[in-house]
Amino acid sequence: MPTKKETDQRRLIEFAVLEELVPTNQLVRQIDVAINLDFIYELVKDTYCEDDGRPLLQRV
Template structure:
């Protein structure tokens, strides 16, 4: 028997929490339980004004966004923001609800260019997150792979700083 899906259900209201919509075994839940991102606030506190300007985007969110991009193989900042806008698990991981505005991809990029331009800051954040990830078994340290392009760039950056 031919059955047609009732599309009127799209407009129905339900009482459900964002927490209920994200599967318990989703990778973002595992990361959230294992990685403590609070250290970032101490590292960036001098980059923010206490009493001037508009409220900022949470610096932890600014670090979690590229983490989502990398972990889930999203190719660009623009596409990452589009994915975040529609993915419930990403909303949950970033601490957003459905009414919170998602940062525009250009705002996301400008924060990196202006506020986080010091490569040592990113290295500190990356190293801290990586050590926590290794400690909790997210990273297999048995094999190491290197892309010579990236190695060359990091090496060049370090040389230019001295």
């Protein structure tokens, strides 16, 4: 059974979404809208393995 201190510490955990932390007027957001970086997927596809037991993550 968890102690009171352990229970209180669990309540302090906070989850944050990066999208919510970056201001909407941030320069990086404006660049993301203005420039299509999808070509990078094709350039780096040979550097990632889809069957090595680890989940494939977005690279861009």
